[in-house]
Amino acid sequence: MLPEGITKSSDAQVPAQTMQDGMVGLEVDRAVFSVDAVLRAAYKFTDRFHIFVQTHNTTSSRWLVVMRPKSGSITIDAAGEFANELIDQRLRERLEQQFGDVRTLIVAQAFAEGNLLEPDREEADYKTDPRGIGRLRP
Numbered sequence: 227m228l229p230e231g232i233t234k235s236s237d238a239q240v241p242a243q244t245m246q247d248g249m250v251g252l253e254v255d256r257a258v259f260s261v262d263a264v265l266r267a268a269y270k271f272t273d274r275f276h277i278f279v280q281t282h283n284t285t286s287s288r289w290l291v292v293m294r295p296k297s298g299s300i301t302i303d304a305a306g307e308f309a310n311e312l313i314d315q316r317l318r319e320r321l322e323q324q325f326g327d328v329r330t331l332i333v334a335q336a337f338a339e340g341n342l343l344e345p346d347r348e349e350a351d352y353k354t355d356p357r358g359i360g361r362l363r364p
Contacts (some may be wrong), residue, residue: 244302247294252305254289254312263315264289270311275300 241253254264268277268291275293293304322329335342355361 241297248299249292249294250300250302250305251290251292252308255289256287259312259316260319263312264291264320266315266318267308271304271308284318325359 239291244250264279271293272276275295278292278294280292282288292309293300293308311335331342
C-alpha cells in the first residue's frame with residue numbers, strides 16, 4: 227500500500243513512483259540491499275537531490291527512497307540512475323566481503339619495510355637472484 231499522494235509509475239522496469247511536490251520515490255528491497263548500500267548510493271546524489279529514506283512500518287520489507295530536487299525538476303530517470311548506483315554499491319559490498327582480506331594484505335605489504343609473506347627471504351638481493359628471475363629462458 228502506497229502512502230497518500232503517491233502513484234505507481236507506468237514503467238514496469240523501474241519500481242518508482244512520481245509523488246506530489248515534484249518528488250520521485252523508489253522502493254528498495256531490504257533483503258537485497260543493506261542500509262549501508264542505500265546510504266552510500268544516496269550520498270552520491272546529494273549534490274542534486276535531497277534524499278529521504280523511510281519505511282512504511284517496522285515490518286516492511288522495503289524502504290522508500292524519496293528524492294526531491296534541490297533546483298529544477300526531477301524525472302523518473304533519476305530513480306533509474308539511483309537503482310544503478312544501488313547495484314554498484316551492493317557489488318562493492320560483496321567484493322569487500324570476498325576479497326577484503328587480500329586487499330588488506332596487499333596494502334600492508336606495500337607499506338611494510340620487510341617481506342610480510344616470506345620474512346626468511348629478507349636478506350636476498352638482486353645479485354644472488356634466489357628465485358632465478360633474472361636468468362635467460364630458453
